[in-house]
Amino acid sequence: MTKNFKITIEYDGSRYHGWQRQKKDCSIQDEIEKALKKMTSCKVSLIGSGRTDAGVHAAGQVANFKCDTRLEPEAFFMGLNSLLPEDIIIKDCKSVGMAFHARYDARSKVYHYKILNRAVPAAVGRQYSWFLRKALDRQKMRAAIAHIIGRHDFKAFEGAGSPRQNTTREVFSAELIEHEGGTLIFQIEADGFLRYMVRNLVGTLVDVGFGKITPADFKDILDSGDRSQAGATAPARGLTLIRVNY
Amino acid sequence: MTKNFKITIEYDGSRYHGWQRQKKDCSIQDEIEKALKKMTSCKVSLIGSGRTDAGVHAAGQVANFKCDTRLEPEAFFMGLNSLLPEDIIIKDCKSVGMAFHARYDARSKVYHYKILNRAVPAAVGRQYSWFLRKALDRQKMRAAIAHIIGRHDFKAFEGAGSPRQNTTREVFSAELIEHEGGTLIFQIEADGFLRYMVRNLVGTLVDVGFGKITPADFKDILDSGDRSQAGATAPARGLTLIRVNY
Numbered sequence: 001m002t003k004n005f006k007i008t009i010e011y012d013g014s015r016y017h018g019w020q021r022q023k024k025d026c027s028i029q030d031e032i033e034k035a036l037k038k039m040t041s042c043k044v045s046l047i048g049s050g051r052t053d054a055g056v057h058a059a060g061q062v063a064n065f066k067c068d069t070r071l072e073p074e075a076f077f078m079g080l081n082s083l084l085p086e087d088i089i090i091k092d093c094k095s096v097g098m099a100f101h102a103r104y105d106a107r108s109k110v111y112h113y114k115i116l117n118r119a120v121p122a123a124v125g126r127q128y129s130w131f132l133r134k135a136l137d138r139q140k141m142r143a144a145i146a147h148i149i150g151r152h153d154f155k156a157f158e159g160a161g162s163p164r165q166n167t168t169r170e171v172f173s174a175e176l177i178e179h180e181g182g183t184l185i186f187q188i189e190a191d192g193f194l195r196y197m198v199r200n201l202v203g204t205l206v207d208v209g210f211g212k213i214t215p216a217d218f219k220d221i222l223d224s225g226d227r228s229q230a231g232a233t234a235p236a237r238g239l240t241l242i243r244v245n246y
Numbered sequence: 247m248t249k250n251f252k253i254t255i256e257y258d259g260s261r262y263h264g265w266q267r268q269k270k271d272c273s274i275q276d277e278i279e280k281a282l283k284k285m286t287s288c289k290v291s292l293i294g295s296g297r298t299d300a301g302v303h304a305a306g307q308v309a310n311f312k313c314d315t316r317l318e319p320e321a322f323f324m325g326l327n328s329l330l331p332e333d334i335i336i337k338d339c340k341s342v343g344m345a346f347h348a349r350y351d352a353r354s355k356v357y358h359y360k361i362l363n364r365a366v367p368a369a370v371g372r373q374y375s376w377f378l379r380k381a382l383d384r385q386k387m388r389a390a391i392a393h394i395i396g397r398h399d400f401k402a403f404e405g406a407g408s409p410r411q412n413t414t415r416e417v418f419s420a421e422l423i424e425h426e427g428g429t430l431i432f433q434i435e436a437d438g439f440l441r442y443m444v445r446n447l448v449g450t451l452v453d454v455g456f457g458k459i460t461p462a463d464f465k466d467i468l469d470s471g472d473r474s475q476a477g478a479t480a481p482a483r484g485l486t487l488i489r490v491n492y
Contacts, residue, residue: 010366010368010369010370011369011370012369012370012371012372057370059370059427081366086367086369086372087369087372088369089366089367089368089369090366091365091366092365119337120256120327120335120336120337121332121335122256122335123256123257123258123332123333123334123335124256124257124258124303124305124374124486125258125371125374126258126332126333128370128371181305240370
């Protein structure tokens with residue numbers, strides 16, 4: 001009997017060329033599909049909620065796969081975790097209705113981008129943040145962040161070379177959370193994200209924080225829909241897909 | 247002119263055989279002394295606030311060194327950070343009075359021990375916590391923790407093979423902090439620590455959390471002064487020296 005399984009995945013993306021299966025390089029999807037093949041002896045296709053780029057991490061990526069099997073979710077949960085490398089963990093495995101589709105059914109996603117804003121780089125956990133020495137003006141960054149909340153065309157923050165027909169997305173919430181020791185978390189929830197959107201937003205917000213542009217300039221860039229006006233793409237290692245909501 | 251410098255150090259201890267200089271294996275002290283030698287062309291002896299064991303991390307270890315040099319603290323700060331490997335960071339360098347001694351003058355130290363208590367191990371940051379699958383009873387652990395606050399003989403929690411004359415220490419504060427996602431932080435501040443003391447306390451607190459022993463048994467072990475009654479030593483990777491107070 002064909003069943004549909006929903007899995008929630010945590011991974012450290014440092015070693016991987018992203019979520020998506022690649023011809024040559026190793027990917028998260030590829031590792032999980034290989035493990036599923038070992039368990040079921042069938043070729044199983046894993047549908048992720050969306051791609052994450054090379055070096056990006058996840059605390060709660062979601063995917064589904066269909067498989068003609070007698071195995072129960074618990075067996076996949078145990079089996080996958082024993083087969084997968086230690087930087088990929090299956091946090092949960094559930095049986096879901098055949099109609100469930102990890103990408104189409106996602107209502108929103110939450111991302112964190114971590115910046116370390118202090119005099120010196122991190123020694124502990126250095127693969128999980130973007131180090132910036134010069135002090136960021138949090139207040140100005142927050143003023144800029146206010147402009148992205150709501151429904152907007154995010155074309156100015158889309159990565160080059162991967163244009164979408166529809167570049168309008170709704171940002172449900174976005175905020176800058178401060179922790180002690182100079183750690184800043186940019187947290188954003190939206191109904192969907194364009195390629196590089198969070199990292200391009202962060203790169204441009206950092207320009208605001210450094211005083212290179214004003215929060216009003218940031219709004220103009222958003223309104224312009226022109227990628228060439230936005231800031232640089234922030235490095236992958238600071239980004240984590242926290243949660244996918246259905 | 248001989249000067250005395252106080253440095254604050256962050257390190258990821260995963261790769262090292264601890265703080266202390268070793269004959270063969272690489273240590274944090276050794277790496278910093280080598281860098282100081284490159285900068286000053288003299289053999290400089292680094293005095294740490296205390297040792298940390300192999301695999302233990304630090305967010306704020308403190309050390310001092312004396313050196314006949316024209317260099318200012320800023321030069322050591324910049325120079326050491328450019329010479330040291332990326333898992334050792336000098337967070338601060340200050341000129342201090344000749345009498346300052348990083349070990350003798352320390353008034354207290356704060357340690358964190360991180361436990362990940364959930365169904366599956368960590369993929370992200372797995373070198374910084376101790377994974378325990380079975381649910382820990384936080385309330386019982388807190389009841390046990392209450393017994394260690396104040397002045398006590400901690401002989402029962404001292405590592406074998408490194409006996410001290412005086413095993414009495416004063417614990418100024420100790421608590422169990424809960425974060426989302428199953429992360430527990432045992433935070434302790436004391437005027438000093440015996441070898442393996444935090445890790446032996448944590449190992450025994452985990453026995454309490456699992457219901458193997460009661461909080462009252464925990465107090466009896468403390469009072470007994472008998473190491474053989476205490477629990478196992480918790481793994482090094484969960485432990486971080488947060489701060490040394492002077």
